[in-house]
Amino acid sequence: MQQFFSVADAAGPTAALIAEVLACRQNPKKDQLLGLGKTLGLLFLNPSLRTRASTELAARNLGMDVHVLNGGADTWAMEFAQGAIMNNTRVEHIKDAAGVLGRYYDILGLRSFASLQNREADYGEPVLDALKRYSGKQLVSLESATRHPLQSLADMATIQSHATKPALKVVLAWAPHIKPLPQAVANSFAEWSLAAGHSLTIAHPPGMELAPQFTQGATLNHNLEEALQGADFVYVKNWSAYEPYGHVPTNYQNWMLTEQHLASAPAARIMHCLPVRRNVELSDELLDGPRSLVLEQAENRIYAAQAVLRRMLLHIV
Amino acid sequence: MQQFFSVADAAGPTAALIAEVLACRQNPKKDQLLGLGKTLGLLFLNPSLRTRASTELAARNLGMDVHVLNGGADTWAMEFAQGAIMNNTRVEHIKDAAGVLGRYYDILGLRSFASLQNREADYGEPVLDALKRYSGKQLVSLESATRHPLQSLADMATIQSHATKPALKVVLAWAPHIKPLPQAVANSFAEWSLAAGHSLTIAHPPGMELAPQFTQGATLNHNLEEALQGADFVYVKNWSAYEPYGHVPTNYQNWMLTEQHLASAPAARIMHCLPVRRNVELSDELLDGPRSLVLEQAENRIYAAQAVLRRMLLHIV
Amino acid sequence: MQQFFSVADAAGPTAALIAEVLACRQNPKKDQLLGLGKTLGLLFLNPSLRTRASTELAARNLGMDVHVLNGGADTWAMEFAQGAIMNNTRVEHIKDAAGVLGRYYDILGLRSFASLQNREADYGEPVLDALKRYSGKQLVSLESATRHPLQSLADMATIQSHATKPALKVVLAWAPHIKPLPQAVANSFAEWSLAAGHSLTIAHPPGMELAPQFTQGATLNHNLEEALQGADFVYVKNWSAYEPYGHVPTNYQNWMLTEQHLASAPAARIMHCLPVRRNVELSDELLDGPRSLVLEQAENRIYAAQAVLRRMLLHIV
Numbered sequence: 001m002q003q004f005f006s007v008a009d010a011a012g013p014t015a016a017l018i019a020e021v022l023a024c025r026q027n028p029k030k031d032q033l034l035g036l037g038k039t040l041g042l043l044f045l046n047p048s049l050r051t052r053a054s055t056e057l058a059a060r061n062l063g064m065d066v067h068v069l070n071g072g073a074d075t076w077a078m079e080f081a082q083g084a085i086m087n088n089t090r091v092e093h094i095k096d097a098a099g100v101l102g103r104y105y106d107i108l109g110l111r112s113f114a115s116l117q118n119r120e121a122d123y124g125e126p127v128l129d130a131l132k133r134y135s136g137k138q139l140v141s142l143e144s145a146t147r148h149p150l151q152s153l154a155d156m157a158t159i160q161s162h163a164t165k166p167a168l169k170v171v172l173a174w175a176p177h178i179k180p181l182p183q184a185v186a187n188s189f190a191e192w193s194l195a196a197g198h199s200l201t202i203a204h205p206p207g208m209e210l211a212p213q214f215t216q217g218a219t220l221n222h223n224l225e226e227a228l229q230g231a232d233f234v235y236v237k238n239w240s241a242y243e244p245y246g247h248v249p250t251n252y253q254n255w256m257l258t259e260q261h262l263a264s265a266p267a268a269r270i271m272h273c274l275p276v277r278r279n280v281e282l283s284d285e286l287l288d289g290p291r292s293l294v295l296e297q298a299e300n301r302i303y304a305a306q307a308v309l310r311r312m313l314l315h316i317v
Numbered sequence: 318m319q320q321f322f323s324v325a326d327a328a329g330p331t332a333a334l335i336a337e338v339l340a341c342r343q344n345p346k347k348d349q350l351l352g353l354g355k356t357l358g359l360l361f362l363n364p365s366l367r368t369r370a371s372t373e374l375a376a377r378n379l380g381m382d383v384h385v386l387n388g389g390a391d392t393w394a395m396e397f398a399q400g401a402i403m404n405n406t407r408v409e410h411i412k413d414a415a416g417v418l419g420r421y422y423d424i425l426g427l428r429s430f431a432s433l434q435n436r437e438a439d440y441g442e443p444v445l446d447a448l449k450r451y452s453g454k455q456l457v458s459l460e461s462a463t464r465h466p467l468q469s470l471a472d473m474a475t476i477q478s479h480a481t482k483p484a485l486k487v488v489l490a491w492a493p494h495i496k497p498l499p500q501a502v503a504n505s506f507a508e509w510s511l512a513a514g515h516s517l518t519i520a521h522p523p524g525m526e527l528a529p530q531f532t533q534g535a536t537l538n539h540n541l542e543e544a545l546q547g548a549d550f551v552y553v554k555n556w557s558a559y560e561p562y563g564h565v566p567t568n569y570q571n572w573m574l575t576e577q578h579l580a581s582a583p584a585a586r587i588m589h590c591l592p593v594r595r596n597v598e599l600s601d602e603l604l605d606g607p608r609s610l611v612l613e614q615a616e617n618r619i620y621a622a623q624a625v626l627r628r629m630l631l632h633i634v
Numbered sequence: 635m636q637q638f639f640s641v642a643d644a645a646g647p648t649a650a651l652i653a654e655v656l657a658c659r660q661n662p663k664k665d666q667l668l669g670l671g672k673t674l675g676l677l678f679l680n681p682s683l684r685t686r687a688s689t690e691l692a693a694r695n696l697g698m699d700v701h702v703l704n705g706g707a708d709t710w711a712m713e714f715a716q717g718a719i720m721n722n723t724r725v726e727h728i729k730d731a732a733g734v735l736g737r738y739y740d741i742l743g744l745r746s747f748a749s750l751q752n753r754e755a756d757y758g759e760p761v762l763d764a765l766k767r768y769s770g771k772q773l774v775s776l777e778s779a780t781r782h783p784l785q786s787l788a789d790m791a792t793i794q795s796h797a798t799k800p801a802l803k804v805v806l807a808w809a810p811h812i813k814p815l816p817q818a819v820a821n822s823f824a825e826w827s828l829a830a831g832h833s834l835t836i837a838h839p840p841g842m843e844l845a846p847q848f849t850q851g852a853t854l855n856h857n858l859e860e861a862l863q864g865a866d867f868v869y870v871k872n873w874s875a876y877e878p879y880g881h882v883p884t885n886y887q888n889w890m891l892t893e894q895h896l897a898s899a900p901a902a903r904i905m906h907c908l909p910v911r912r913n914v915e916l917s918d919e920l921l922d923g924p925r926s927l928v929l930e931q932a933e934n935r936i937y938a939a940q941a942v943l944r945r946m947l948l949h950i951v
Contacts, residue, residue: 029354037663039691049386049393053421060382065694069683076683085913087812092909103933104687178404275409279402299420346671366703366710370738374673377699495721592726596719616737
C-alpha cells in the first residue's frame with residue numbers, strides 16, 4: 001500500500017481490509033515486532049487528540065516509534081506555490097519540509113483540513129499530494145480537505161461487527177451545528193459505504209448536497225423521518241454546503257436526531273465520529289442509550305490505523 | 318488500587334506505601350517488565366513540566382508507554398453539565414472524552430486545577446470524579462482542585478529518608494507570593510503528615526486557615542517564630558484563603574522564611590514543592606544551603622508515581 | 635565528552651568525530667543497546683522541528699528514551715540573575731530548573747537562541763553555562779546564542795562525503811533575508827571549517843563581518859563573484875550584523891545566490907541548513923538542481939547527534 005487517501009487505496013474489496021481491522025482488534029499485539037526500528041512521522045497542520053492518540057497506539061502495537069510534529073498557520077506556516085518568492089510569513093516550502101520528512105521517517109501521516117474558503121483548492125488536495133510527491137514515502141491521510149479515510153474504515157469495521165443480516169440499510173443523516181464544518185467525514189463515509197455494498201440513504205435539508213462524485217449510487221432524501229425508515233445504522237454528522245461552498249443553513253434545528261425520529265427504525269444503531277455537540281446534533285438519550293456505537297467507533301480507530309500501517313510495513317519489508 | 322486521589326487511597330498505613338516509594342528509588346528498574354504493552358494516558362487541563370516529566374519517567378521505569386494529552390480552556394474546552402445543550406465554546410462533553418480515553422488507555426492521569434472562583438465547585442472535584450466514572454479505568458490525580466497526592470507522597474518519602482528520630486515535628490509554613498495559588502499542595506501535605514503520624518504545626522497569618530477537614534489534629538499558630546521552635550522539617554508554601562475563597566493578603570512580606578527565623582530550629586530541613594519564587598517565599602541562603610531538600614523532593618516525585626502505578630499494574634494483572 | 639557546545643569539544647582532530655558520524659550513518663543501529671534505560675531530556679526555549687526530530691531519532695537509534703520540554707518566554711519564563719527577588723513574570727530560577735533536570739535525565743540538550751538585543755549577554759552564553767553548572771550533567775547544545783555545533787558537525791560530514799580532492803575551497807556566502815537572524819550557524823560553520831582544515835572564504839557585504847574570534851584564518855571578501863571562483867562547496871546563510879549588533883542591511887538583494895554567480899565554480903555544491911527562504915536567499919534552480927546538498931545535510935543531523943550522544947554514553951558507562 002503506497003498511500004491511504006481514499007477508498008480507492010483499499011486496493012481490492014473493502015471487505016478484505018475490514019477483516020484485517022477486526023483481526024487487529026482481536027489480537028492487537030500479533031505483529032508487535034513488524035515495525036521494530038521504524039518510525040512513523042505524524043504531521044498535524046490542524047489540531048487533533050483522538051486521531052493522534054489512536055494512530056500512536058496503532059503504531060506502537062506494531063512496534064514502531066512515533067514522532068508528532070505540530071505545524072499550522074502560526075507555528076510552521078508553509079509555502080505551497082511553485083516558484084514563490086518567500087518574502088512573507090511563510091517560512092518553509094513544502095518541497096523542503098517534505099524532503100526532510102522523507103529522509104527522517106519510514107512512513108508519514110498528514111492532517112490538513114479544508115480551508116472552506118476556496119473549493120477548487122480544497123478539492124484539489126494540494127498538501128497531501130505535495131507531501132507524498134516530495135517525501136517519496138508512504139503516506140496516510142489523518143483527515144484531508146475532502147476525506148477522512150481512517151475514520152471511515154473504523155466506521156465500516158464497526159458496522160461489520162454489528163451487522164445482523166447480509167443487506168444493510170445505512171443512513172447518513174445531516175445534523176445541525178453551530179459552525180461551518182468540512183465535508184470530509186461525510187464524503188468519506190458515503191464512498192466507503194457504497195464500496196462496502198451497503199444500501200446508502202443520505203438525508204439532508206435542501207441545498208446540503210455533497211459533491212456528486214461521492215454519492216453516486218446513494219438515495220438522497222430531504223425528509224429525515226422518511227429516510228430513517230427501517231434503517232440498520234444511522235450516521236449522524238454535520239457538514240457545511242458544497243454549493244455555495246462552506247455555507248451554513250440556520251433554520252434546521254429540527255434535524256437534531258432524537259429517539260422520536262427512530263419510531264420506524266427500532267433496530268437502528270447510532271453512529272457519530274466524535275467530538276459531538278450533545279443536544280445540538282443529536283440527543284443525550286441516543287448517545288447514552290443502547291443504540292449508541294460511538295465509543296466503539298472511537299476504539300476501532302486504533303485498529304483501522306493498525307491495519308493500514310501493517311499493510312504499509314509489509315510492503316516495505 | 319483503583320484510584321489515587323487522596324491519602325485515603327493509600328489503603329492501609331501510609332508507611333507501607335512510603336516504603337514502596339523508597340524501594341523504587343533503591344532499584345528503579347526492578348519491575349521494568351511489569352507494564353510492558355500497557356499505555357498510561359496523561360490528560361493535562363493545566364500546564365505541567367515537573368509532574369509530566371516525573372510521571373513519564375516512572376511509567377517508563379515500569380515498561381509502560383505514555384501518551385500526553387494537553388487540553389484546557391482554549392484547546393479542548395470540555396462541558397461538564399448533565400443535559401447541556403452544547404451550542405457554545407465547549408466542544409466535547411466529559412462523558413464522551415472520558416469514554417474514549419477509557420477505551421484507549423490502561424491507566425489514566427489527570428491534572429485539573431482549582432478555578433479559585435467557586436469554592437463549592439472546586440471542592441466537589443467534579444472533573445476527577447467524572448473522568449473516573451465515565452472512563453471506567455484506574456485514575457491517578459496529577460493535582461486536582463483540592464489535593465496533590467503524588468507531591469505529598471514524595472514529600473513523605475523525603476521526610477522518611479531524613480528522619481533522625483521516631484517522633485518528628487513538621488511545620489507547614491505559609492509564605493508570601495505574588496498571585497493567588499490553590500490550596501491543593503497545603504491541604505495534601507497536611508493530611509499526609511497527619512496520617513503518617515507526624516506532629517504537625519501549621520503557621521499562617523490570621524485569616525489563612527485551610528479547610529478544617531484537612532487540619533484535624535494539627536496545631537495552628539499565627540506566630541511564625543513560635544511555630545518553628547524545634548522543628549525537624551519546615552514545608553514552605555503559599556496558598557490563597559479558603560474564606561473568602563481565593564483571597565490574597567498583601568501585608569505579610571515578613572513571612573518570607575529566612576535563616577534568621579530558624580534560630581530555634583537548628584536541625585530543621587527546608588522543603589518546597591517547586592517552582593519557588595526565590596527571595597519572595599524563602600531566601601536564597603536557605604534554598605542553596607545545607608538545610609534544603611527541594612531537589613530530593615523533586616526526584617522522589619518519580620518514585621512516588623512509580624509506587625502508585627506499580628500498585629495499579631499489580632491490581633490489573 | 636562532558637559537553638558539546640563548540641568545535642573545541644570535539645576533543646582531538648575533527649576528522650575522528652566526522653568519521654564517527656559517517657559510521658553511524660553507515661549502520662544506524664550498530665549501538666542500539668548502548669543507551670537502553672537512559673533518558674535524554676531536551677529543553678527547548680525556542681521552537682524547533684528539524685533539530686528536535688533529528689535528535690530524537692539519534693537517541694532512539696542508541697536505545698535511549700527522549701523527553702521534550704518546551705519552555706520559553708511565555709510558557710516557562712526563567713530567571714537567570716543571582717540573588718533576584720522573583721516578584722515578576724519569571725516563575726522559576728535556572729538554578730532550580732537545572733537542578734531538577736539534572737536529577738531526572740541522564741543527558742540534557744538545550745536550545746536557547748540569541749536575543750539579538752544585548753551582544754555581551756548573548757556572547758557570554760549564560761543559559762548554556764548555567765544549565766550545565768547547576769544540572770551537573772552532560773549537555774548538548776541544540777543551538778545556542780553563538781553557535782549551532784550539531785548543524786556544523788552534520789555539515790562537515792556532508793562535505794567529507796562529497797569531497798573529490800584533498801584540499802577544498804569552502805565559501806560561506808552571506809544571503810539576504812527578511813528579518814534579523816542570529817550569527818550562530820555562520821559562526822559555527824566558520825570555526826568547524828577552519829578546524830577541519832578547509833580553505834575558507836567568507837563573502838559578505840561591507841559591515842557584515844562576523845565576530846573576529848570565529849574567522850581567524852579565513853579570507854574575507856566583499857565581492858561575491860570573486861569569492862566564489864573555484865569553490866568546491868558554497869554554504870549560503872543569512873546573518874544579522876555583529877556591529878551594530880542585530881542590524882539588518884536592506885540594499886543587498888543582489889546577494890541572492892543564483893546559477894549565474896557560479897560560472898567560475900562549475901563543480902561547486904550548494905549547502906544550506908534549512909529552513910530556506912526560496913528565491914530570497916538563493917534560487918529555486920540551485921535548490922532543486924544537482925548542486926544541492928541540503929537534504930543530505932538535514933539527514934546528517936541525525937548522525938551528527940548520534941555520534942555526539944554515543945560519545946557521551948560511552949563516557950557514562
